[in-house]
Amino acid sequence: MSPFLQSIFSTEFGFAIFRVTTPLLFAAIGVSISNLAGTINISMEGTMLVSAFMGVLVSAFTGSLILALLAGVAAGVALAAILSYFHLRLKADIILAAIALNIFASGITVFLLYLATGDKGSSSSLKSMLFPEVHIPLIKSIPVLGTIISGHNVMTYGAILAIVVFYIITFKTPLGLRIRAVGQNPNAAESVGINVNRTRMWALMLSGFFGAFGGLYLSMGYVSWFARDMTAGRGWIAIAAATLGGCMPLGTFLASLLFGAVNALAIYFASLQFPSELIALIPYLATVIALTIYSAQALRKRTRKVAEAKRVGKITEVKETKESS
Amino acid sequence: MEKILEARNILKVYENGVVANRGVSIEVQENTIHALVGENGAGKTTLMKIIFGIEQAQEGEILYKGEVVHIRSPHDAIRIGIGMVHQHLMLAPDLTVAENMVLGSEPRRAKLFLDTDKAEEITREVSEEYGLQVPPNKKIKDLPIGVRQRVEILKALFRNAELLILDEPTSVLTPQETAVLFKTLRNLKTTGKTIIFISHKLNEVKQIADRVTIMRDARVIDTRDASELTEHDIAELMVGREISFERIPPPTNIGQPLLSVRDLSYVNEEAILVLNKIAFDVRAGEILGLAGVVGNGQTELVRILTGLLEPSEGEVTLRGEKLVGLSPRAIRERGLCHIPEDRMEDGVAEETTLEENFILDRYYKRGFSKGIRLQWKEISQHSRELIEKFNILAQSTKTPVSSLSGGNIQKVVVARELSADPEVIIAAHPTRGIDVGSEEMVHRLLKEARDRGKAVFLASADLDEILKLSTRVIVIYNGEIVAHFQDMDKVKAEDLGPYMLGVQREEAVSGKVSA
């Protein structure tokens, strides 16, 4: 077997996939949940950056992992809250506002980094902490599977847990029901007394919440420092993963894994002569194709034949104008 | 029998000045099925919106179970026991029946979690209590519309509605589904509920209602027991009026048919046959009126004539030339213009200037552009001429259309369309929601066009307008032509009413003129 194929089918590769997928999964969950409410959140890049930074900062200055976690999550949720305020209250276009927030996050993290450490590149001068690895007692002894499953950072297991939590919130809580209703038919939600804007606000905050964990992992899971723009486009990939996965828990999980696998593959491909770039672009291309198929299906526009008519009848007037009664 | 609902002297005027309810009083007895009928614009939906809290009246009061109530929102209405099933079902398509049922009042387990089992149980309970079968675990989008409507009704019942308002419930149902609905409504009556239902289908009103209230022109005409009235009676009451206007003098020079429609049929995306073998001619020098209650296919017909929609079958010809399959631009270029029924959606781009709105159909023609270059000087000049000629109240040609009043906006639309000097004018509800002065002007312009030899096709739900302007009238009902009045001399509103409401129909009728 060629060394390349050997390395792909090795347990290290299996391990690497989960490692690489972790931040993507958190971010993709964040994107999915806000999409379900009808508010597209493309500010994941920014969310992850601020939470990554705050985690490092707080852990270095307080020596407490818990406080760092809380700070990171708070930062992510705060960014989402700003997005929510500008979009829902001040009627800013959600795409443009999110773009602005991404820029904001990029700037403010480096700004504060410099103030804290005098260094703009990375926070290596700070003694920030790492989330621990977990070696699961019995499982780690299983051949092959054991080395893939055990030994990950606690955050990686957290990401799997997050998918379950996402599922539970969406399908097993009243909030999740309202989020889905608001996304599907805001009028229906309003007619039963649900405050559409408030529900969307919650969806965005949850989005920030999940995304924050992704950021925390980046700066405190695999490495223990913050570097400028360290999200490196993962926020955008998260959008692709959420879209490909239909914003549903299982779909998002599989799509994130796919992107993670391809990213991991790209690293391995570098050892080969085959251009890694051509592999790296596959998931993005796949997303475009999936999007097209999905849209084409939804359109179904064609002129029907008279023979197809199932019934005769009046149709309802589509618009309710103030003049009609 | 007690009165469950009473409205006294309701006055409702909308922001644009339209009076929707004037001195409206109505009494609904407990445990009855009470029908509310009237033409479009009569005021019935507004009245129901006020009762359900979607709108507020300026004057008048509402009594529920004998006590004065202030209903400021649907929430208030639901709280006191009023439920409404809207024309457009308020359901989330990707959620299940049970989920839609409990939305907003979700049963919980341990405070945090949704009790899906309880939701299912509730659905089954309510379903059984009222004898309405619904599958709790199926998604709304997978259910036929009759079942979806049942879910809406159950939703209202679950929230303890004792008074149920249904807005045109049968307009989306097949005859079989309608029969099932009626059985349901009768059942509900026996369990002590009261039902108000708005409808245009007089045969159904006769079938199911105990009492009928007829509204016209923002007023209540009468309320009677359904058994006392025939469908004909109801139709007459709905449309009968003193002619309060002068008919325009008849045309003196009618020519050949310019626009001809033959065998036109259209099946829409939901596989409903919306138009069924429509045929008519419009001659030069006449106005052909299309009378009918909104929702009987007029919108689709107009869109097909103007090239915005493709028919399933049939042909439209302009001076013998086939129009079906041509682009809207090609059709316009052959001499057809269109005053659309929704001026804000289709007739103007409100964010931009009058000038840019005026040139929509001619910006690429000689006189307004040279090759690819727009000739703004000429365009402004042209716009000024139009503003003056059509008496449009605007500060300048560069004012955004949004700052104009409704009547003036319609003048902009009419100015543009008529100044194209078309052979055929398609006017759909051309005076909907505008002030009297502007309405007069639009009518005058249509008459002048007719006298200049144009062929005018006027589709309107405003019977006054139809009677005032039309040379001939065809009536559309359920996508078919059911009456053709060739001599408008003695025709009254009461004559048209029964055809518009499906009570009467002529056999083998079309709007064709003998060759």
Next chain:
Amino acid sequence: MEKFLLKYFTLIRVVIAIAIGIVVSIFLIYLISQEPAFSLKSFLLGPLLTRSRLAHLFETASPIIFCGLAISVAFQARQFNVGAEGSLYLGAAVGTAFAVSTNMPAFIHIPLVLLIAGLAGALWAFIPGILKARWQASELVSSLMLNYVAYFLGLYLINYHFRDKEAGFLVSYQLPQSAWLPQFIPDTRIHYGIILALVFALLVYYFLYHTTTGYEIRITGFNERFARFGGINVFRVIVLCQVIMGFLAAFGGMTEVMGIHRRFLWQNSPGYGWDGVIVAIIARNHPLLIVPASFFLSYMRVGGRVLNLMSDVPAEMVQVIQSIIILLITAEAFLSQLKYRITVRQAEKGGAV
């Protein structure tokens, strides 16, 4: 006074947003810096104080103007295509490939390279355009994804086929001199790209406001149903405006490659496409306003760099200020209460509203 406020309301809102941004920057500088007055001066006046900095202002403005124009054409038709970045990158890569593989006199080579780059960018932007026109697939998502595909394709093209092995870094071969855009101001790197940018700003303005096609694009953006109603071929408009966007972005990117670097050296995407979005937002999609908006962005960036160099305040402050300004501009309801009150007062006075 109030009538004036109403008429130019949008412009005034932008100015107020910028003013607030500057106030915030003053506040931050005073908060952070040990020598606030000096730092403030460096930031606000820095770009004007030396020849090289002033030059830098013009150098960086060029691709931003092109991308701003590109995005504004698409946005005017309400197509939220953010693929300027991808078109720019791939177009410049293709243009470079062509430039280094061919030889011809400069007066042919320069326009031809630019044209090829532009066409490559246009073709790339055609994809989201046709997907939207034909199947209503979101041009936002597809262009976002295709930015990545373009990036990887461009990178592949340059790194595997046109890589200059002798150079220290991962860069392409140097462009032949015949494909260089000349720099025309001594001691600076200001090249003819900026002239082209200004020319194109005028062209795009003319196109959008004085041609029939431009009219079609704008009307479609105002009200698509209205456009269809009037017979405008909306399908064509949707595709065309995005194709134009791709062309302009790629063209702009290529001018920088030909005018400054004379090589393709972007291992990371340069970000001008996103600058274009920012500038289009500030300029409310108006081509003539894109130019001052681009200079404004450029000014802030250079100012930030001077600030960084000369004082203890990091350049990233500029990004923070930028984002605040954008947020305020896109917040439609910002100051809308004030506008409403003025409108009501005017109506009561009996203005013809």
